Amino acid sequence: MVVHWHKANQQYLMGAIDQIRYLLQQHVEPFEGMRPVRPPDPTEIIFPEQECSAADALSHIFRLSSFERDILLLCAGVELSRPIADLCGKLNGNPMQSYATFSLALAIFPEIHWNALTPEAPLRRWRLIEVGGGTALTISPLRIDEQILHYLMGTPQLDNRLNGVVLPVHAAPIPRQYLPPSYQTVVQDIIETSILASAPSPSTP
16 A cells, blocks of 8 residues: 555665664574564555655665665664664673674675775765774774764755755745656756766776
């Protein structure tokens, strides 16, 4: 059944986070005599026509790999789900260290690749996540950017770091007939081309 976008988006996000929790439980609960139960697949949630989840949109815009997407959702899960934070603490070996790390992500997710950890990869280049202080990169705390978290929740906010630099413009809504799907595609292509053009070229040997 098709539901309102905001409701569908929230269901999708929490379903995706439940999948993350399941992966964490697989590394913790077998040692505690418990068997984790696989949650429902969030991709079965039906969105209104020509719309998708905020997580899917963000992954598409920033060209996130499945591993990078999983890391972002893990960081979101720590913020939105206390059980996930507690599981992270267990896997980090200290209940007080209830945060995501690259080391944890490398241990639990499939399709891992080291490039996702580098400063030029999307997660850090576009500051979708923040790497906290630590003795090593892989065990340093990871935190999702607040504005990205709001975006995933379906309530994008103006970054308060832009206060005094830019002002929001309240324009009259554009009738749908003035922006047909073909134009929407062109606008999206322009945005993506701009992002790719600003990315550094890979070094040649």
